[in-house]
Amino acid sequence: MASLAGCAGGSSDTPGAAAAPAGGQVLNLYAFSVAKPGFEALAKAYATTPEGAKVTVLSSYGASGDQSRKVVAGAPADVVSFSITPDLTRLVNAGMVDASWSSGAYHGTPVTSVVVMVVRTGNPKDIHDWSDLLRPGIDVVTPNPLSSGSAQWNLLAPYAATSHGGQDKQAGLDYVRSLVHDHVSTRPSSGSDATETFRQGHGDVLLSYENEAIAAIGKGDDVEYVVPQQTVRIEAPLAAVSTSPHQEAAQRFVDFAATPAGQEVLARVGYRPVDPTVAAAHAAGFPPLGTVWTVADLGGWNAVTSGLFAKDTGAITAIYSEATR
Incomplete structure (x- = not known):
């Protein structure tokens, strides 16, 4: 299943098939299936920022392991998010994601x-x-x-x-x-x-x-x-593909997910924020947790x-x- 989320372009069944807005950039996101509402909302919010104003995010969703293997096999991914870390490690081992992917904000798992x-x-x-x-x-x-x-x-x-x-x-x-x-x-x-x-x-x-x-x-x-x-x-890894020709633009989108604005978007579609301030603001909207x-x-x-x-x-x-x- 594929869908378009961003600021321009029409729907497409193939990531990378839509034209970028004038002077803009298309980013191809390959992600696990249940992340679709979160990333669609995140891409729309990113499009309202100065960095994302001319970015179109095309998304492909499926079973996490299948998506990971698809990218290793040559799918044109710029950004990836999988359900479990081993599916991202497969890309690290293939030289497609930098081994330092988890060293940034919230250890590379801003989606929980x-x-x-x-x-x-x-x-x-x-x-x-x-x-x-x-x-x-x-x-x-x-x-x-x-x-x-x-x-x-x-x-x-x-x-x-x-x-x-x-x-x-x-x-x-x-x-x-x-x-x-x-x-x-x-x-x-x-x-x-x-x-x-x-x-x-x-x-x-x-x-x-x-x-x-x-x-x-x-x-x-x-x-x-x-x-x-x-x-x-649940800690879902999110990373830019280091072999992508658009690696810098991809990293900016990844970084946005960990910002207060990105966390606010994810909280509104049902994710538990990792940003402490955003988490506190939305705590009443979630059932309490035990262990x-x-x-x-x-x-x-x-x-x-x-x-x-x-x-x-x-x-x-x-x-x-x-x-x-």
Whole structure:
């Protein structure tokens, strides 16, 4: 799926296909699917600034892993944002993103959210916490972690909660195994596909990003969401492609996301701001949080990927493989 967000040009299914405004610049953004509302709003706001007045942002959205591999294979990206850091690391290893991408404001992850449980309006199944998902008959919708970064966050949240932040790994894996084998009957390829599956009436609970839940409610979907007592903070990396011929312009757009103005835009579409002042101003608009685990609490992405999600060594990958045989 591709869309246009910016100050000029018409819609296009191919990033880079639209003409730039006179004397202006087209930037191609490749991002994970559930980030679409955020980046569309961000691009529109950027177009009102002196730096962005003549910039058109063309965006391509899809499953995070698929988008990352697409860029490595030659898609003409200027800016990238993926659901998980390993998908950006793939570009670092390919020499396409500078290794210092995370040294700037907010460590290169100005787009944050938390994992929530989306339910039908009125919460007819009385879902409140992770244990409720394992009750007999509860059907859970979440994407496939082999293609979707959203799915990895969705499963990291209950894993972290039931393993006490990774201290009891077996307890966490036992929970995930029960969830995946007994309660997940559909496995869409991306977070947005999972939302559409739930919108069409499948499942009792959708695991998703809070901002995706807020977007669904804003569209008039007959849903609400529950923040479990323990969840995980989603940190989505954003970076300029260093091999882009428009690297400087791309970096300016990336930098805008971390400014108070950019954070304000992201907050208004349901993201949790990382700027402390903006976060404080919007705190009343979000449900309160209990315990929020991070990837750092679980040992960092290298440990999480190799131990849980790697194709050959990941314990959760193995659980999914068993469930789909």
